[in-house]
Amino acid sequence: METAAYSADLSAIWLTLKLATVVTALLLVIGTPIAWWLARTSSAFKGMVGAVVALPLVLPPTVLGFYLLITMGPHGAVGQLTQSLGLGLLPFTFPGLVIASVFYSLPFVVQPIQNAFEAIGERPLEVAATLRASPWDAFWSVAVPLAKPGFLSGAILGFAHTVGEFGIVLMIGGNIPDKTRVVSVQIYDHVEALEYAQAHWLAGGMVVFSFAVLLGLYTFNPARRKNT
């Protein structure tokens, strides 16, 4: 009994870390071009795109989860697409959870990277161009290295935020052991079942983890260098 409960906890922790890692990696890939575009564009759509990216900051996760559930469900557009591709339905699966988490954590990754890109300014990229670097080359050899603190913050925040989500997981993932039952849901289950000792173990672990992440973020993230 005791062992089985702990193995369920460990499974939830493992699933949570896997989810957060996959989501963070995806967010860096998806978020970087969005952040670059937002930082450099003078397009009229900038405000709109920025607002859409930031929506998860203010919306209750249940709202986002509800719409994603509908869209990915059997009658939703995405649901019909995945079914016709023979992939089945995404809700209540790990990939579904990943997609929902990507939306939910997007602003936490995009915004620090966007701020870092904006802080670089035009000049280093102009200098790179005068030294024969194509825009693509300059992006990798100048913009990305100079925005490193932003990438670090974005990755850490995205990871930590994904670890800490609950509402959207319940809406999209449900509570399936080994597939979608992450730590936050597991804690909820323990409390529901009045297993306070186990809830303490996981909840305390989350507090320590979150604190360590934020402490690391605020301590080691180098202050932005002055222009040289």
Place this chain on the structure above:
Amino acid sequence: MNTEIKARFRVDRSDFALDVDLSLPGRGITALFGHSGSGKTTCLRAMAGLERASAGYFALGDEVWQDESRGHFIPVHRRALGVVFQEASLFPHLSVRGNMEFGLKRKTTGTTRFSLPEIAELLGIAHLLNRSPDQLSGGERQRVAIARALLAAPKILLMDEPLAALDLKRKLEILPYLERLHSELAIPIIYVSHAPDEVARLADHLVLLDAGRVVASGALNQVLSRIDLPATFADDAGVVIEATVAEHEVDDLTRLEFPGGAIYVSRRHEPVGTPLRCRIHARDVSLTLLPQMQSSILNCVSASVVDLAPTDTPGHVLVKLDVTGEPLLARITRRSAEKLEIRPGLALRAQIKAVALLA
């Protein structure tokens, strides 16, 4: 081979308009001089292609980099140019060497006249190669920026007030390096500045810009000695003389010779035969009709009046003189001009009270 630089740009912004049409020599230093807002930086940026003028044409010899009449525009990174900005703008994530290698590694055409160690030596930064940019002084940073630009094998070097962000001491420290570049580089340099001293010291060709238009463009002295221009150099009106050290005399004076005659300055350390550029301010030249035997002013040359023009102060006039083919300016009071009956053609003596040596 045609090396002439052709630059025509028209930029229309709500608050500013630039309209220039320039033919510049394909060698030496051309200064774009003007007050802030005159359009000199915009002009330089348009030349570099950092700003795309809607109506623009830019050619370096036979290479046309921009010709909007046929929609032709080569992006900055495919142009064999070097740009040095007011702030050195070194990449903070790279070492000094990393910065210098940035363009060196990416250049596709042309051979650099200098290797990295040579250019580091020329600019006095060889001992800094492994440092990080934030460990350098302002002057050192700017020298690294110049070296970095040169290593990318540019066919033209564009400099946007490279000394403006430096204090006087750093400026004086960097000027000799710029002069060295001047004599060792075969490529043209376009040098934006609003400092008359820098222009007088470095430029061979001078373009005066005002409110986005070209007021004058020509050989340095030819433009400096024009008295019909609005008071661009104002209080600093004067000419530049290319002289040669002729003799060090016993009483601690050095005789310099220039096409218009000889002038004496305090003893110089340069050996005989060294070319020296000096500047004679109009305010330091006075005029006399007869040779003055009882004057303490040593430098006195025969001249004839070419023309005279009012200055920005009503009590003074500017007199343009011809000293055996060399122009000279004198700023005297209107009263003196009337008393001496200064008029074109009049032969007289010009007394030079001070000579500023630009080295």
